[in-house]
Amino acid sequence: MGKPKIDALSGLVVVTGASSGIGLELARRAAEDGVSLLLVADRDLSEGEAAARTAGARDVETLLCDLATDEGVQHVMDAIADRPVAALFANAGQGLGEAFLDQDWQAARKVIDTNIVGTTHLIHEVGRAMRARNEGRILVTGSIAGHMPGAFQLVYNSTKAFLNNFCIGLASELKETSVVVTCLEPGPTDTEFFERANLMDTRVGKSEKADPVKVARDGYSAMLAGDDDIVSGFMNKVQAVFGDILPNDLVAQMHRKLAVPKRR
Numbered sequence: 220m221g222k223p224k225i226d227a228l229s230g231l232v233v234v235t236g237a238s239s240g241i242g243l244e245l246a247r248r249a250a251e252d253g254v255s256l257l258l259v260a261d262r263d264l265s266e267g268e269a270a271a272r273t274a275g276a277r278d279v280e281t282l283l284c285d286l287a288t289d290e291g292v293q294h295v296m297d298a299i300a301d302r303p304v305a306a307l308f309a310n311a312g313q314g315l316g317e318a319f320l321d322q323d324w325q326a327a328r329k330v331i332d333t334n335i336v337g338t339t340h341l342i343h344e345v346g347r348a349m350r351a352r353n354e355g356r357i358l359v360t361g362s363i364a365g366h367m368p369g370a371f372q373l374v375y376n377s378t379k380a381f382l383n384n385f386c387i388g389l390a391s392e393l394k395e396t397s398v399v400v401t402c403l404e405p406g407p408t409d410t411e412f413f414e415r416a417n418l419m420d421t422r423v424g425k426s427e428k429a430d431p432v433k434v435a436r437d438g439y440s441a442m443l444a445g446d447d448d449i450v451s452g453f454m455n456k457v458q459a460v461f462g463d464i465l466p467n468d469l470v471a472q473m474h475r476k477l478a479v480p481k482r483r
């Protein structure tokens with residue numbers, strides 16, 4: 220079944236990771252359609268809430284919880300209650316620089332628990348209800364990092380490889396339904412991500428980056444169009460293709476140059 224293309228969202232839209240960066244811009248874009256928003260993050264959401272209200276959201280709820288935990292996901296489901304979710308933007312995620320064996324295990328584990336476990340758990344809950352209604356859209360923020368064995372950001376890249384693949388497979392499983400699953404794959408984007416992942420002392424941390432407004436709008440348009448995936452930005456499309464066709468050890472070496480701390 221071809222996926223229904225729509226011009227705008229209406230109803231309840233859930234955005235995870237809406238306190239800053241790409242998630243905040245996804246919330247702002249959805250607000251322009253006049254939707255009701257449930258914004259989720261683990262920190263202050265006042266900036267996202269203000270942006271969404273100014274952009275025209277019908278109403279805005281905020282929820283602080285840790286999406287790396289089952290309890291955090293349950294809080295989101297409790298906040299949704301029995302309301303139909305028109306769209307879920309599963310965007311919350313975090314990176315972590317340095318060599319894997321030098322990372323603190325609990326920090327590395329938090330990346331896996333947030334990016335993979337929390338994200339797929341929430342999609343499992345929300346996706347079941349969407350399938351039962353034969354309606355709804357899920358936009359997952361993957362990454363072009365998922366096309367690259369990510370020396371010196373290894374756990375993060377590996378989580379994004381999981382998510383990129385997961386989305387394409389889930390879209391296939393749901394192809395007989397009207398439920399849309401879209402994977403947004405940004406390249407380096409100008410958000411708090413690099414600072415928080417301790418990557419500022421690297422080539423990628425210092426490189427020119429995409430505008431999160433454009434990245435969010437690319438993802439949003441692809442989701443409305445019913446597309447399975449979108450790599451945002453021409454050079455990122457090129458990098459994603461090369462990441463897939465070049466030998467893996469060469470890609471890992473190239474990534475190493477981008478992500479190894481300068482002090483090493």
Ligand SMILES: NC(=O)c1ccc[n+]([C@@H]2O[C@H](COP(=O)([O-])OP(=O)(O)OC[C@H]3O[C@@H](n4cnc5c(N)ncnc54)[C@H](OP(=O)(O)O)[C@@H]3O)[C@@H](O)[C@H]2O)c1
Pocket residue numbers: 235236237238239240241242259260261262263284285286287310311312313314333360361362363404405406407408409410411412413415
């Ligand atoms: N920036 C890039 O270059 C880039 C490139 C490709 C993909 N991405 C992906 O884009 C997504 C958004 O990142 P961003 O670049 O916009 O960075 P960001 O500004 O750091 O935003 C990350 C968001 O995720 C939330 N988050 C992280 N861990 C969480 C947790 N355990 N529970 C709840 N919320 C959590 C953060 O909220 P709190 O900290 O407030 O909880 C924040 O709202 C991530 O999935 C990231 O992997 C980013």
